[in-house]
Amino acid sequence: MGIGAFMALALGHPEFGYYMTRDPFGRGGDFTTAPEISQMFGELLGLWAADVWMKLGRPEKFDFIECGPGRGTLMADALRATKKIEGFHAAANIALMEISPVLQEKQEAVLREYNVQWIDDLDHPIIQSSHYPIILLANEFLDALPLEQWQFIDGAWRERVVEVNAQGLLSFAVSEKRRGAEVHITGRQDDIFECAPVREKFVGDAARILKSRRGAALFIDYGHEGGLGDTLQAVKNHKFAPVLDDVGIADLTSHVDFAALKPAVQEQVTVFGPVGQGAFLERLGIRERAQKLNQAMALERLTAAAQMGRLFKAMALCHDVTPEGF
Ligand code: SAH
Numbered sequence: 001m002g003i004g005a006f007m008a009l010a011l012g013h014p015e016f017g018y019y020m021t022r023d024p025f026g027r028g029g030d031f032t033t034a035p036e037i038s039q040m041f042g043e044l045l046g047l048w049a050a051d052v053w054m055k056l057g058r059p060e061k062f063d064f065i066e067c068g069p070g071r072g073t074l075m076a077d078a079l080r081a082t083k084k085i086e087g088f089h090a091a092a093n094i095a096l097m098e099i100s101p102v103l104q105e106k107q108e109a110v111l112r113e114y115n116v117q118w119i120d121d122l123d124h125p126i127i128q129s130s131h132y133p134i135i136l137l138a139n140e141f142l143d144a145l146p147l148e149q150w151q152f153i154d155g156a157w158r159e160r161v162v163e164v165n166a167q168g169l170l171s172f173a174v175s176e177k178r179r180g181a182e183v184h185i186t187g188r189q190d191d192i193f194e195c196a197p198v199r200e201k202f203v204g205d206a207a208r209i210l211k212s213r214r215g216a217a218l219f220i221d222y223g224h225e226g227g228l229g230d231t232l233q234a235v236k237n238h239k240f241a242p243v244l245d246d247v248g249i250a251d252l253t254s255h256v257d258f259a260a261l262k263p264a265v266q267e268q269v270t271v272f273g274p275v276g277q278g279a280f281l282e283r284l285g286i287r288e289r290a291q292k293l294n295q296a297m298a299l300e301r302l303t304a305a306a307q308m309g310r311l312f313k314a315m316a317l318c319h320d321v322t323p324e325g326f
Contacts, residue, residue, distance in 0.1 A: 278309025
């Protein structure tokens with residue numbers, strides 16, 4: 001099967017998928033994300049969203065969507081930080097897009113005091129039947145969506161697949177399927193080219209909704225802008241692991257190619273960024289907040305170039321509004 005189908009099963013299979021069966025975060029889990037490092041992250045994203053809402057003219061109602069909300073920490077911090085912004089909570093229809101029943105339960109517990117709804121995709125009736133502006137947040141969501149890989153062999157890009165080899169083990173192979181004229185880059189023998197049609201479709205859908213209803217979507221993830229290379233990785237117990245060793249037990253992700261997302265959205269919305277997470281959070285005032293909370297360590301982790309400040313990037317899609325941070 002293609003890498004995309006393999007990733008979708010490894011992460012989302014109803015019984016054995018990685019996200020379906022566990023809470024992957026924190027010290028006892030496999031990885032730690034920005035909102036789990038410090039409350040500052042969710043607070044600043046909440047204020048970013050409230051600023052967008054004010055710039056939109058404080059609409060009476062808006063759909064406040066988070067994709068892949070994990071433990072619900074980001075949304076809880078965002079809502080706490082914006083409690084005193086008059087009218088913001090009353091206007092927010094909160095919708096969480098989450099695939100994992102285990103994490104959905106955690107989100108429910110953490111956000112008990114708010115009125116929250118769950119959706120499985122942007123074409124859910126709750127979103128589609130609404131005509132309000134939207135503000136969407138997604139941290140480390142796009143990297144979990146399936147990607148395809150193509151390998152340059154004897155002058156052509158051929159699809160990289162996962163197969164069961166003669167020993168009965170999972171292994172990488174290359175199929176007969178070739179990629180045609182849509183890949184304009186040439187490579188050297190064995191180079192790997194990645195693309196993520198599911199990811200492109202998702203941001204394209206978001207852009208179309210933004211275009212017709214106004215608002216902004218903020219995507220933060222680790223990634224790059226263009227280029228070749230294999231970024232598929234498995235992470236277990238805070239360490240990289242061989243991709244095919246612990247299927248359904250290790251997290252599987254890939255780097256987000258932000259440049260590749262732009263063509264899918266540029267006709268509908270204005271794109272801001274990507275900029276480094278460090279620069280983005282600095283512009284939102286993380287330094288001042290860190291001083292107040294005495295969180296020098298967390299500030300360093302979230303913003304330093306050698307930590308999450310540069311590899312992680314923020315990109316916003318906007319219609320009718322210019323967001324802070326870029
Ligand atoms: N944003 C959180 C969690 C990041 S992990 C944080 O920063 O801590 C990725 C999240 O996306 C998890 O909540 C996972 O269950 C969810 N997810 C992965 N694939 C998804 C899909 N196809 N649809 C909805 N949610 C998905």
